Amino acid sequence: MQPTTEETQQHAAHGAHHEELGFWRKYIFSTDHKVIGIQYGLTGLLFLFFGFCLMMLMRWQIAYPGKPMPVVGEFLQKLLGDEMVNKGVMLPDLYNAFGAMHGTIMVFLAIVPVAFAAFGNFVVPLQIGAPDMAFPRVNMASYQAYFLGGVVMFFSFFIPGGAAKSGWTSYSPLATLADMGHHPNGQTFWILGMVLLITSSLLGAVNFIATIIQLRAKGMTWMRLPFFVWAQFVTAFLLLLAFPPLEAAAILQLMDNVAGTSFFLPTGLAAPGTTTPLPISGGGSPLLWQHLFWFLGHPEVYVLILPAMGIVCEIIANNTRKPIWGYKSLVYSVLCIGFLSFIVWAHHMYLTGMGTKIATFFQTTTMIISIPSVIILTCFFISLWGGSIRFTVPMLFALAFLPMFGIGGLTGLPLGFNFTDLHLHDTYYVIAHFHYVVAPGTIFGLFAGIYYWYPKATGRLMNEFWGKVHFWTSLIFMNLIFQPMFAQGMAGLGRRMYDGGVTYAGADDPAAGLVGVPQWVFGMNRHISWAAWMLGLAQIPFIINFFLSMKKGQKVTSDNPWGATTLEWQTPTPPPHGNFDRPIEVHRGPYEYSVPGHDGDFTPQTEPEQR
Amino acid sequence: MDDKHAHDIKKHLKVYIGVFVALLVGTIVTVAVSRVNLGHAGNISLALVIAVLKAALVAGFFMHLVSEKKPIYTILVFTAFFFVGLMALTIWAMNDSPEQTTTTGQAPPAHAAPAHHVP
Amino acid sequence: MTNTFDYWFKHKLLDLPYLASRHGEHVDDLIVYVHALMAVLFVGWLAYFLYAIFRFRKSKHPKADYVGVKGHVSNWIEGGVAVVEAILLIGFAVPLWAKVVTKPPSEKESTMIHVLAKQFNWNAHYAGPDGIMGRQDQALAAASGGSDPFGVDRANDPNARDDVVVMDNFVVPVNKPVLAYVTGLDVIHSFAIRSMRVCQDAVPGLRIPTWFTPTQEGEYKITCAQLCGNSHYHMSGILKVVSQAEFDKWLAAGSEKARKNTAPKSYE
Amino acid sequence: MDIPYVVQPREDTGLFNAKVGIWLFLASEVMLFGALFSSYILLRVGSINWLYGEAKDLNVWLGTANTAVLITSSITMVMAWASLKLNEFGKFKAYMGATILLGLVFMVIKAFEYNAKFHHGHFPAAHTFYAIYFTLTGLHALHVLGGMVVNSFYWGPGSKMWKTDPVRFTNRVEIGGLFWHFVDLVWIFLFPVLYLL
């Protein structure tokens, strides 16, 4: 980019800019989008691991209800107190706290930060040829708000009464009544943490959108943007416009919790477990919370998936060595998903008492929104045809993403029809549905991205063999965990069951006794739990590989080790502050692989037209 | 700053004063009509209409929306759409329940509840 | 219903639980249709996918083809998915919902009960042999100290005297619609009987009808499908489906007992 | 490379970065207050004992006065920006100072109103109307406070930039102004909805 006079002037004014920065400015209070991206990534991965650890403990209680937790039982009892753990046995309150925090942490502290903030920060400015984000200091503030939110959430485990325990959905009135003995309680912390996380996401979203609108390099027109950038662009809009209503709801719930208002508490509400009405003014509506929550909640699930789709798209193009099929359909589909995702939310509320008209509206939009997802997947599939496919580690994860997301997405359909949701609502079928999209779906997308961009960030490759071990074991165990849950859910096993559902156990036939959840379901609980712990083991090669490769990994010999076309590979490795060491001009679309008549099998976006 | 620009701004200043006066008048009118009984719906609609007009003046002139660039319009159009969607669909959903759905609970007198948070 | 293909598909392949209600048939059918659509799509795509990555692996196909697939097969597939979804939606889900969920039968032709969910049990209020629901009063419920969460006004309302209130053990007659008005007292619960294919959130402040027609005598678990506190997992009840004669007998006995217990006590 | 379009607009969009940023932020604010307004409508429509007129015990005159104060502060704000455009830094200082003072007046009046409510036992917990009233006006007051902090910065230490980079400084004031006007705009709805209806 030719510096304009204006820019040269600024340059002079901010001469200090290029001096060596100390450790703190460089790594902790950095305003460089790449450093912030990496901060987000590492913090988010730690939370991902933490969220998984909570779940591994819960899976123990589900598989072996009432048995002391091995190894950590005693320790947790000391750490969290006797109301939470008794003789090494997880108590119901702790189970619910872990469940709520698993959901919250996974969604808001792990996947959004890694998929949106980390990859977005690191990759988007590079891919559009920008020197940094539009507002570097806002960017830093966004990370700091996230970090604080994480701290608040984390410490809520250790306050009297423990962390929030009303599900990640925090439905009122339960969220207000669950822990009335303590003030402030875990739910108060949850709300404050959420307000910080929402603030962080809003700042991030403003920054991403402004950057993509304003800082595209010369020649980088909208239809030349890599699909990943499009995905992040739409994601940012979802966060920008869907999060504020949850913030509003959080403020109202905070008032209910600390100021005694009744926004979500109806008249005549009884104190928990009694028939005595609470001394509140009443007049609130529990369903209002659900509307505001799901107005965010549904766009949020696309926040979880779109960045992963973007990553997968980049990697498929790169590893099939051919252009992505139907680039335009992809762009229109992702815009369509973004738009529609704001008007489907009440499909999470079919059973709260919905009339035919409104339910028809929401199931129609729900069905319509599945079509662009089908189109996106179809484009990816067709892109494989005629390629020259390299099975690198990132590609393996990207390929596996497709059928895994397929399973998750397809099982959204029976939930989307209200009449079948009647049977499936709040069963493990729902759990299986969305874990297929977020775990072997999004997490695989993230793994793919990590293996793919690692050399750009560190200048070294991750070990291929251990990458493959990581891939195959993860693939197998993910499926062993979540596939059986469909069967369990279909058979009627409810979610959020402290005892794994055994209270509801029964015969399969009235002739054989009380009819309930059939016995085989509980055997499956144990198999699933073992698979989950094995999945934990399967991450060890990844974690070691991840850290060891920083020092010991094979050095890349080129700035563009994968032979890729997009701009992030046109920078020095790792990219310096300011990113590009020469002016960037874009001449072509993002996926010009194996162009007939060109040398080599890829043509970078910066390459001028040949004549 | 070139002269033409300065001239433009000077013209704007007059507009700002005009808008300011209109806003003050609007405020007085709002208060005044709220004293007149136009029926419940009438009062509410009129007050909201005036509020929307006032808001349009602020947004249009003080915030220069009348002469803003296209990307801003695009963003705001979507925002307005989603806002309306949130409001309308929520209200619709709350009013469309299975037949024979009723509300429960008795209303306490307006000031029955104690002021402090009992739980 | 054993041994048919239908049975095998629903209960062996899809693991649907025992079915004991009339409309449940439709629920199960629709579940089958949707899963058939999903299976066709999934198997089709998976086969294509495996074939494609096998055929176009680098060692076999070293030079990628810039253009790839021409033509519009994909449009047909996408259009097809949309059409099938539309059929399932317009042909099944919407009309069935309208008929089965939002249009309950009249109170006369059904066994009408009020269901009240509270931490952590299920309560039902029956009209008693006179068939008329007695008045409920929350103040009485509060005064009862928990023994009668409905606050049935037996002292003042003559229709209430024969009313029956039960906890966790519901009894209904077979082959007659059960109309349940579901509400919650403290937090949101969800009234779910999986074998009956019903599930209705019990929302405090709202009384929402749900209904089903049991077709098989027997006992069925009532479960709570919405997280409602630390003993959510333990909030279970039993729905006993019996013959009409047995039900009448049970109701009469319960009614008699209720009269006796409450006769001397007055709420004034 | 430095970040482009910090000061001058980008050719194809016609906007400088912060302009895009602030409007995006305001869009999210629209959704925030929009959700609160929706909640208000729902709760009010569903209520069987809403408070009307006298029963609300709000002082309409103070509310009206505060509306006038905010409107006035809006015009002084836009005048402050226009003064910079006209290269009249002294006038800018005066107008900006007035804006901040008017913000202060607004807050003081609000404080009096709150105090009177508490005095009469109208706490948020007393009735959903008060819950709404305190939540909405409280959140709005926080916004006023935020705007005052920013404006004070532009009036005080931040105005040094006028010497080094006048265009950028003018842009900043414009951005601050957009926020300030938005806060005014919210009040234009809050006032009739809470005080009059």
Ligand code: HEA
């Ligand atoms: C990333 C997250 C994500 C995604 C993408 C989706 C996608 C979809 N979801 Fe899901 N959903 C969740 C996350 C997600 N969901 C979560 C977290 C919950 C539970 C929240 C809670 O209660 O705690 C939930 C719950 C949920 C419910 C509520 C269930 C209930 O509580 O009773 C419903 C109901 O309509 C639903 C529907 C859908 C639909 C129709 C889609 C559609 O968009 C799906 C469209 C996709 C397809 C149709 C697949 C297309 C692919 C192919 C056709 C190719 C196949 C390929 C191969 C076989 C190789 N979801």
Ligand code: HEA
């Ligand atoms: C994005 C969201 C997300 C993700 C990724 C996951 C991942 C997983 N979830 Fe989660 N889950 C939810 C969101 C998510 N979950 C939500 C919202 C709920 C509902 C909560 C509620 O009821 O309110 C839920 C509920 C839920 C339940 C139901 C509990 C109940 O109803 O009682 C179960 C049960 O098995 C479960 C299991 C798992 C498992 C085994 C994984 C595994 O897939 C986890 C895989 C994780 C890893 C493999 C870790 C990888 C990490 C690393 C490798 C770290 C590397 C670190 C460095 C390099 C520094 N989850």
Ligand code: CUA
């Ligand atoms: Cu009651 Cu769950």
Ligand SMILES: [Cu+2]
């Ligand atoms: Cu959804």
